Amino acid sequence: MTRPIPLLLLLLAIAFPLSLLAGRVWLDFSATPNAMVILAELRLPRSVLALVIGAGLGASGAAMQGYLRNPLADPGLFGIAPGAALGAVASFWFGYAASAWLLPLFALAGAAGAMALLALIAGRTASGTQGIALFTLGGMMLASLAGALTSLMISLAPNAFAMSEIVTWLMGALTDRGWSEVWLAAPLTLAGIACLLVAGKGLDALTLGEAAARSLGVRPGVLQIWLVAGVGLTVGSGVAVAGIIGFVGLVVPHLVRPLTDRRPSQLILPSAMAGALLVLVADSVCRILPLVTELRLGIALSLIGAPFFLHLLLRMRQGAM
Amino acid sequence: MLGARDLHLAGRLSGVSAALEPGQITAICGPNGAGKSSLLSCLAALLVPDAGVVELDGAPLAAMPPRLRAQKIGYLPQQGEVAWDVAVRSLVALGRLPHGDDGAEAIERALNALDLQALADRPVSRLSGGEKARALLARVLAGEPAWILADEPLAALDLAHQLKLLAHLRHAAEGGAGVVLVLHDLALAMNHADRVLVLDNGAVAADGAPEEALSAEVIQRVWGVSAQWLGQRGAQALVARDCSPSSNCD
Numbered sequence: 207m208t209r210p211i212p213l214l215l216l217l218l219a220i221a222f223p224l225s226l227l228a229g230r231v232w233l234d235f236s237a238t239p240n241a242m243v244i245l246a247e248l249r250l251p252r253s254v255l256a257l258v259i260g261a262g263l264g265a266s267g268a269a270m271q272g273y274l275r276n277p278l279a280d281p282g283l284f285g286i287a288p289g290a291a292l293g294a295v296a297s298f299w300f301g302y303a304a305s306a307w308l309l310p311l312f313a314l315a316g317a318a319g320a321m322a323l324l325a326l327i328a329g330r331t332a333s334g335t336q337g338i339a340l341f342t343l344g345g346m347m348l349a350s351l352a353g354a355l356t357s358l359m360i361s362l363a364p365n366a367f368a369m370s371e372i373v374t375w376l377m378g379a380l381t382d383r384g385w386s387e388v389w390l391a392a393p394l395t396l397a398g399i400a401c402l403l404v405a406g407k408g409l410d411a412l413t414l415g416e417a418a419a420r421s422l423g424v425r426p427g428v429l430q431i432w433l434v435a436g437v438g439l440t441v442g443s444g445v446a447v448a449g450i451i452g453f454v455g456l457v458v459p460h461l462v463r464p465l466t467d468r469r470p471s472q473l474i475l476p477s478a479m480a481g482a483l484l485v486l487v488a489d490s491v492c493r494i495l496p497l498v499t500e501l502r503l504g505i506a507l508s509l510i511g512a513p514f515f516l517h518l519l520l521r522m523r524q525g526a527m
Numbered sequence: 528m529l530g531a532r533d534l535h536l537a538g539r540l541s542g543v544s545a546a547l548e549p550g551q552i553t554a555i556c557g558p559n560g561a562g563k564s565s566l567l568s569c570l571a572a573l574l575v576p577d578a579g580v581v582e583l584d585g586a587p588l589a590a591m592p593p594r595l596r597a598q599k600i601g602y603l604p605q606q607g608e609v610a611w612d613v614a615v616r617s618l619v620a621l622g623r624l625p626h627g628d629d630g631a632e633a634i635e636r637a638l639n640a641l642d643l644q645a646l647a648d649r650p651v652s653r654l655s656g657g658e659k660a661r662a663l664l665a666r667v668l669a670g671e672p673a674w675i676l677a678d679e680p681l682a683a684l685d686l687a688h689q690l691k692l693l694a695h696l697r698h699a700a701e702g703g704a705g706v707v708l709v710l711h712d713l714a715l716a717m718n719h720a721d722r723v724l725v726l727d728n729g730a731v732a733a734d735g736a737p738e739e740a741l742s743a744e745v746i747q748r749v750w751g752v753s754a755q756w757l758g759q760r761g762a763q764a765l766v767a768r769d770c771s772p773s774s775n776c777d
Contacts (some may be wrong), residue, residue, distance in 0.1 A: 413618075413621065414609065463611075469611065
């Protein structure tokens with residue numbers, strides 16, 4: 207057991223009940239009418255979903271940084287989140303209002319499409335000395351293509367209402383999410399984190415560079431497949447139920463790394479827990495801020511994330527990392 | 528035995544054959560671009576030759592499962608990359624990955640062999656160049672491979688650390704391991720290797736005991752340098768006299 211896990215468990219044990227009480231209405235079981243209904247049908251699924259999405263983003267961020275041997279890597283680099291967003295935006299075009307399931311299913315299909323393309327790219331880049339660089343470039347091309355297609359779909363939106371819906375949804379939020387979203391995202395995210403944990407030893411070997419990792423028996427193609435499956439399932443399911451939530455995957459591994467022995471495999475589980483904690487707390491803060499409309503979670507996290515990213519860059523320039 | 532038979536690799540190797548013996552230090556020498564690192568990568572199964580086979584104890588290396596191969600062949604790349612600031616003990620423990628165990632005893636043996644016990648908990652970023660080179664070699668030793676293949680392991684080290692690392696490699700060879708080193712410094716190869724393989728333009732130019740494979744005649748032919756060995760056996764120095772206009776020493 208790595209050191210940060212008990213600490214993170216404790217923090218989660220404190221934050222989770224508080225998040226259930228926090229909101230526009232602070233739950234007081236003796237005074238609030240329908241307190242149990244609010245708790246069971248609104249607060250509980252939303253908090254569980256925050257844990258699930260945060261865990262997926264944190265774990266996939268840690269794995270991506272390990273894979274690319276770069277502290278600036280982010281789960282979005284592979285094009286899976288933009289692929290899922292493209293799928294989701296496509297569902298607006300096909301009348302998503304017809305069924306609550308259409309949007310997440312389209313988003314999952316988009317993520318799956320991006321994963322399939324990445325697997326194809328992996329098959330062609332696994333051998334060779336520059337495998338990781340080529341694979342990552344392939345992923346970035348996919349991200350760029352999916353982003354452009356998403357923008358095209360938005361610009362060609364059938365009506366202003368649809369366009370506004372698309373843009374708002376892309377910002378990422380947990381508002382009004384319920385148990386159906388939890389049941390969709392939780393199993394996929396857990397399966398994804400399991401895939402990333404399987405990839406952990408290979409990521410450890412990559413600490414010594416690609417050639418040394420291969421000499422240690424790591425099969426680059428197999429590692430890429432576990433990674434694509436892990437990042438695809440966690441990020442794809444997260445985008446499918448909550449839209450795009452940035453920066454968690456970048457920031458969380460940095461916060462957790464000094465508490466571990468810095469091996470990538472030892473960072474995945476603590477990053478999942480810290481990601482869960484960050485999204486849970488951020489979503490609770492969004493709910494209690496006294497604004498006219500609730501602050502979108504994606505915006506809130508980017509507001510935290512951007513200054514942090516800048517701080518990180520400056521520290522790296524000073525050679526402190 | 529680790530053997531290469533008629534290896535061809537476009538633009539890098541043309542018909543290289545060599546049978547390497549365990550319990551020896553074999554040095555691979557040659558001018559820049561002669562194919563030394565390519566040969567070592569082929570021997571470690573990191574590069575697949577266009578033609579020819581590499582065999583380990585008579586079985587083709589390419590057909591061996593990667594993990595089994597990794598248990599038998601330890602490879603130390605030229606770039607001493609360590610992406611994350613892990614502690615020395617964690618770094619050395621990476622050598623156990625092919626075995627899938629924690630290998631605590633093997634890790635302790637490797638740390639002891641390279642005098643790293645006192646540094647075991649120190650992060651890699653706080654090691655000197657010599658300490659880091661020792662830690663990286665300890666990582667290879669922790670896997671207890673039958674073969675240690677190292678690409679220029681002495682390049683970034685000062686004289687004292689070069690000799691220390693060579694002593695550790697000699698100790699591993701005496702323990703039965705086959706040690707294969709790409710070396711740039713011909714004097715180190717002459718004084719410390721049991722056998723030298725000289726490559727020139729991707730082909731074997733000389734192969735044998737250091738005195739034969741690195742004779743003045745071979746150095747003239749391969750490097751185009753008129754040179755002379757001074758000193759006694761085991762402590763010789765190379766003095767280069769001049770460089771012929773047609774040579775690659777321009």
